[in-house]
Amino acid sequence: MKEILIATKNKGKIKEFSDLFAEKGIKVSSLLDFPGIEDVEETGSTFIENAKIKAETISKQFNKIVVADDSGLCVDALQGRPGVFSARYAGETKNDEANLEKVLMEMEGVPFEKRTARFHCVLAVAIPNEETRIYEGTCEGHITEKPEGENGFGYDPIFYILDREQTMAQLSSEEKNKISHRAKAMKKLSENWKILF
Numbered sequence: 001m002k003e004i005l006i007a008t009k010n011k012g013k014i015k016e017f018s019d020l021f022a023e024k025g026i027k028v029s030s031l032l033d034f035p036g037i038e039d040v041e042e043t044g045s046t047f048i049e050n051a052k053i054k055a056e057t058i059s060k061q062f063n064k065i066v067v068a069d070d071s072g073l074c075v076d077a078l079q080g081r082p083g084v085f086s087a088r089y090a091g092e093t094k095n096d097e098a099n100l101e102k103v104l105m106e107m108e109g110v111p112f113e114k115r116t117a118r119f120h121c122v123l124a125v126a127i128p129n130e131e132t133r134i135y136e137g138t139c140e141g142h143i144t145e146k147p148e149g150e151n152g153f154g155y156d157p158i159f160y161i162l163d164r165e166q167t168m169a170q171l172s173s174e175e176k177n178k179i180s181h182r183a184k185a186m187k188k189l190s191e192n193w194k195i196l197f
């Protein structure tokens with residue numbers, strides 16, 4: 001069976017990539033399968049830079065093709081924050097609940113029509129001795145006033161999808177994988193599938 005290494009330890013991402021790649025008959029491995037590998041420091045100032053850093057660092061260590069995902073939530077009323085700081089918005093411990101509570105607090109009093117936001121996903125595909133490829137996807141939504149829903153991960157419980165009338169965390173994983181920023185970036189990657197194998 002074909003297999004691809006994703007340079008992440010984020011269980012929410014790994015679950016989604018496992019489902020998205022399974023549709024193509026490809027098995028996903030991740031850095032959770034290699035506990036000795038240290039976290040890659042995200043020193044870039046954009047999603048693209050950080051996705052590249054993660055993919056290229058791990059690709060060099062394994063000398064094989066590696067996919068990395070750098071993603072986050074950009075809120076208009078917060079001038080695009082948390083953006084590239086999404087994972088560590090409330091501190092270096094990377095706590096999803098503390099992060100979304102911080103966003104809700106900062107959004108207190110902002111009316112619905114000004115609560116627009118988007119998820120952004122950059123996939124970097126690092127290939128030994130080749131230029132790294134970049135694929136992007138976004139998903140539009142509104143920030144709720146309180147968390148709703150149990151599915152997904154990260155900021156999903158406060159991200160409301162207007163035409164579904166539900167938060168991302170109220171969607172099933174199948175539904176999320178049809179509309180998410182990650183699914184859209186994956187679709188672009190899949191149009192260039194032959195670079196992977």
Ligand SMILES: O=c1nc[nH]c2c1ncn2[C@H]1C[C@H](O)[C@@H](COP(=O)(O)OP(=O)(O)OP(=O)(O)O)O1
Nearest residue numbers: 008009010069070071072073086087153154155156
């Ligand atoms: O579909 C999503 N639904 C909800 N929240 C999401 C989603 N996609 C990204 N996010 C949030 C989670 C985290 O706060 C940040 C990603 O940060 P990001 O640095 O890319 O990932 P990470 O540090 O958790 O794992 P890693 O870098 O090892 O892949 O954006």
Ligand SMILES: [Mg+2]
Nearest residue numbers: 042050070087
């Ligand atoms: Mg990260």
